[in-house]
Amino acid sequence: MVVRDLLDLKELKLLQEADLDAAISGGYMGDLLSVVMGEAEEEQLWITIQSHVNVVAVAALKGIPAVIIAHGYEPDEETLAKAKEEGITLLSTELDPFSIAKKLILEKGL
Amino acid sequence: MTFNYEVDASVPEMAGRASTEFKSVLKQLGVSAKVIRRISIAMYEGEINMVIHANGGTITCQVDENQIEIVMADVGPGIPDLDLAMKAGWSTASPQARELGFGAGMGMPNMKKFSDEMEVETQIGVGTTLTLRFNLAA
Ligand SMILES: Nc1ncnc2c1ncn2[C@@H]1O[C@H](COP(=O)(O)OP(=O)(O)O)[C@@H](O)[C@H]1O
Ligand SMILES: [Mg+2]
DSSP states (O other): OBGGGGTTOTTOEEEEOOOTTOBOOOEEEOSOHHHHHHHOOTTOEEEESOOSHHHHHHHHHHTOOEEEEOTTOOOOHHHHHHHHHHTOEEEEOSSOHHHHHHHHHHHHOO | OEEEEEEOOSOGGGTTHHHHHHHHHHHHTTOOHHHHHHHHHHHHHHHHHHHHHHSOEEEEEEEOSSEEEEEEEEOSOOOSOHHHHTSTTOOOOOHHHHHTTOOOSOHHHHHHHHSSEEEEEEETTTEEEEEEEEEOOO
């Protein structure tokens, strides 16, 4: 699966587009940055409620191609700019982390 | 080769700049992706700690043929109990830092886990100097 394959989920809004052909194999959910740093794997999709610029730093350092910001939290301009610079795709959803993860599993087979 | 970075603590949201910049340097130098990832994770944790616990500081990265050494020095409050600080989950992070997702108490354990060698020199009221070493030889 690649990032592009997520885009037709109606619950997801594309905020910042990067490499849509980047591979995704599985996902990780977490809001504590050090835990994500230690535990997430490369090529995972990351679901979080954090929306500030460090999310992009963590994703870039870990090799995470795309981040879904849940609960409708909106990243600021700085975060979007950083995502562009680092080549991270940012998506958002009004759903909570569990519900969007469930949709990704059931509807996308992630 | 030596690379120096200033870590500014005034905007905690921006922490991670030095790690991200050094990561690009390592990429250009042709260091393997696996080693780069370990270095980035460990250096990021050190950088975050300088920002949320110590008011910033300086990072010096020394790249040699067989080893990369990262020295992170601050003039912050120092660490009263290093054994406790190394424990997974132990954190004195402020509520503001926690709101940003810092303060999981996993930084020191992550640095230990992802580096080949870790040394901490710390003195109350004087500061903390953390040294991380990574072997490059295959
Ligand atoms: N540079 C530092 N200066 C002062 N205290 C520090 C420093 N680095 C770490 N500490 C102390 O060690 C604790 C554990 O650090 P860490 O494992 O990174 O967890 P966290 O940063 O999430 O609190 C911190 O909460 C803090 O009390
Ligand atoms: Mg820390």
